[in-house]
Amino acid sequence: MQTHIDKHWQHQPIRQAMILAAGKGTRMRPLTLTTPKPLIKVGGRALIEWHILALRQAGITDIVINAAWLVDKLQAGIGDGSRYGVNIRWSVEEKPLETAGGIAKALYENQLKPEPFLLINGDVWTRHPLDGLGKNAGLNHSQDVDDVAALAHLLLVDNPKHNRAGDFIYHDGKVLMKPDPQKPEHQEADHNSSEQAREQKTWTFAGISLLHPALFVDVPYDRPYPLAKVLKQAMMTSQVSAEIYDGVWVDVGTPERLAWVNNHLKQINPTT
Numbered sequence: 601m602q603t604h605i606d607k608h609w610q611h612q613p614i615r616q617a618m619i620l621a622a623g624k625g626t627r628m629r630p631l632t633l634t635t636p637k638p639l640i641k642v643g644g645r646a647l648i649e650w651h652i653l654a655l656r657q658a659g660i661t662d663i664v665i666n667a668a669w670l671v672d673k674l675q676a677g678i679g680d681g682s683r684y685g686v687n688i689r690w691s692v693e694e695k696p697l698e699t700a701g702g703i704a705k706a707l708y709e710n711q712l713k714p715e716p717f718l719l720i721n722g723d724v725w726t727r728h729p730l731d732g733l734g735k736n737a738g739l740n741h742s743q744d745v746d747d748v749a750a751l752a753h754l755l756l757v758d759n760p761k762h763n764r765a766g767d768f769i770y771h772d773g774k775v776l777m778k779p780d781p782q783k784p785e786h787q788e789a790d791h792n793s794s795e796q797a798r799e800q801k802t803w804t805f806a807g808i809s810l811l812h813p814a815l816f817v818d819v820p821y822d823r824p825y826p827l828a829k830v831l832k833q834a835m836m837t838s839q840v841s842a843e844i845y846d847g848v849w850v851d852v853g854t855p856e857r858l859a860w861v862n863n864h865l866k867q868i869n870p871t872t
Contacts (some may be wrong), residue, residue, distance in 0.1 A: 621722040622668035636674040643865035660730035661686040664711045665704040668693040699827035708821040721807025726849040753843040754812040756803035757849045766802025775840040
């Protein structure tokens, strides 16, 4: 695996994206028994359409979408992207490959080009401006691009009620794995130190990131493989950066959260 990001990351805008849409949406049943979760309406618009339009607004028109559940309905509902002013390619999975496995398949089949891309979890809803992602990421630690060691840049949010423990620690521009609470060094930490408190605060991964294809060199493309495993390996060598987003963000994984988003949109736009 290469240990630096290439010149595309530093000096060229991100030109491609992948939307993850292969899940069954089991927590949304019975609705998702007949409707693909990405096509569920949020504010009168399919959830996945929010992402497609946000990508277009950010100038990213080359989009890959993976699919494994109710594929025909999902493809019929979205098409080739022409109605949105983008180009959509479909990466169909006969069996769900999880996030990293699905990305590896898209790279192997040349659906994704071998250059950095923006990844969006199709289950989330936010109005984060995608064209601003990574601009203040602290990736330029060296004047020599070959010395910059960053393979991923994550969007992090404050921990929601359903994930109070959080996913990762964010400190000094880098993302770290949560410490093992059973380890003595964690128990002896000075919790009165403001810097230490900052280090120990956890954040939730928002499901939006910039990723380098080098992350997936050793990931199998024909069997399930989690993204968390890939990211944690990169975190061990300080190759993952991040930024915090304090705007509205929702993991639309349950009927209750779907109702919350719809109510939120009605409040800010009564005609929705």
